[in-house]
Amino acid sequence: MTDEFDDLKAAMDAATPAPDPQRKDANLRLAEKNFDQFQGSRDPARLTSERGTQSRLGKGIGAMLNTLTSKAGLTATTAIVAVGLFMVIPQGRDLLLPPPGLDEVGGLSDRIVLRQDDTASSPQVREAPKTERSEDADASLASVPAPREQSEQEAVLSAPEPAPAAPLALNRAVTTQALEEGFADAPSSGIRTDGLARIAPPSPAGIVAPSDLSVLPEADTEAFANAESNPLKITTDDPVSTFSIDVDTASYAVVRSSLMSGRLPPPDAVRVEEMVNYFPYAYPAPDGALPFEPTISVVPTPWNAGTNLVHIAIQGELPAIEDRPALNLVFLIDTSGSMQDANKLPLLKQSLRLMLSQLRPEDEVSIVTYAGSAGQVLEPTRAAERSTVLAALDRLEAGGSTAGQDGLQQAYQVAEGMSREGEVTRVLLATDGDFNVGIHDPEQLKAFIAKKRDSGAYLSVLGFGRGNLDDATMQALAQNGNGQAAYIDTLGEAQKVLVDQLTGALFPIANDVKIQVEFNPAQIAEYRLIGYETRALRREDFANDRIDAGDIGAGHTVTAIYEITPVGSEAIRNAPLRYAETNGTVAVSDELGFFRLRYKEPGQAESQLIEAPILRQQGVASDDVRFSVAMAGFGQLLRGSDYLGNWGWDEAIVLANGAKGTDAFGYRAEAVKLLRLSETLSQD
16 A cells, blocks of 8 residues: 555656746736736735634644534545645645654654655655644634534434554544544544544434444443353153243344344354244144144254254244233333433334234323433323324434333333223333343342233333343343333334234233243153243143243243153263163153143133143154254254264254245345354454
8 A cells, every 4th residue: 555655656756847937926916916807806804813724724624523414424524625635735745745743543653754855865854843834724623613413313312433444544643633632522522633533413303213223332241141151961860841932032033133243243142042933933823712832843853873862842822903902001201311322212112113003092101211210201101192292202212321220110000900801911121131220130030020011911021132141130120020021122123022912022922931841761762841941830830820921922932842862862961870760760652752732721729731642753854853953953053062072053054954944024034144253253
């Protein structure tokens, strides 16, 4: 690059004619005569504090810096300034030469490169002389006004600070004093003293642009709810597996957010069951009076030829939309200072606008916000009064600390006042999960929410933003509030969760749904449950109706997958015990295991039981089954599982791509793209 600049400088020097003082004076006199004659003005020049070309140029530079609002604007303006300096001031051409005193972060050295001497072969480096003219220029530049403060919109939409751009060498005699004196006292202006702008462009008409949402700040305070991967169990030692079902989808959206920002997600952010359950599946619908029906398939394991997979699929019934009960919805919105980013409160507002269009006129909506304190900003209002609800949403602004406990208490109080017999009441909490006033410990929040759920109001959680995302708190709230946790990173995700799957997200068909599988040690030597680490229950919890568990909404599907190792398989990892009981003490059966499911109908205290045997060659490896298995493999790859052997990204991509099926909304095609992106990022 230096050689190219040298060539350019040499060409311009050769093309520049030698100065002719007499010709210059004659031209100036002619210009003055023409000006007086044609402009018709004989008045003297107006007084001005800018006493020279360099002074006025400096003020122009300051004005342009004040109006910078984007990296693109900075680049364009810097180019214009550089050309102006080059054409106007004698030293301008020497900006092509890098000053030897420029520091690493773009700061300006106390030394400058002056114009190359006509008789020298190398530039002369010396201290800038304090001539009368340069003092005048410095004094006038010192009067350049400080940059204006950021507007509220710019403050909300400011993106995280990117890596510093390549520093621009500016002539110290012209710019240093203006930068140091004019900008040093304005840290909130978005202008750094090294002259590099840090202001993100505002989005037009309040719409969150894709570029605004793709920025992922460093995960400094993020906390994710997860546990160590389920271990391999020896059937003779521990034949029973019990867990609560999960229909949350937050983990998949967080994984996508990380990957689209160019980095692999933290392993703890990956909950395999949520990777699997993110997608809609067309499992067999229930036939009869039951709200859902399990479908069990036993298929080969793609990553281990010596094992099989037990695939358990549950399809919830989807009642006719016109049959759904009336809805009482309390929007509990986090308006604390941490919510000001473009992918938080602004995206939240847009998401709730989408949801409002799906409500019936008779549904009621209320809005409670919390920051330093909680408050109700919208009394219960019929969804038919859409303009009133939207106006309340539009008035929300971010600022203050996060009094989450106060907000939850008031939201439940409002919900209880709205609730009527035969209607569904739900609190929908929208937050980045950052609770820093009142109760903020997940365990304490569990106890608080457990007391409140008895009121009959469900609690669902929508997460927004990255950087301080408290996924652990969100999970604690949703799991104990009989609700669903989702993460909204784009308007497309808001469309999926709050429009396409609205009925399943808001209207339950079964509460406290638990699954228990007993494996036959005569047939199965080892097994492991893939995912559901945070949903594990004790064996005795299955029949205890006082133990809380997951809920299924209308039309929801739930998938659970076990990897099982048959007796006699070469894939058995644990050596047999020397003093193990003989098979004579075990009931002889061809069953691989036995499936049990307990659930409560909404509003009921006693559970009902569904049972079914697990047999060899049961079910079929449909596209739904194979794609869910591919997603289970995807999640395990992201977590660095030790159970996949040589099975890797290529195999996962082939399996997922071959099982996309109809893919009406393109969710599965997107997953294949994320798999490919993960493969590339994992090679770094």
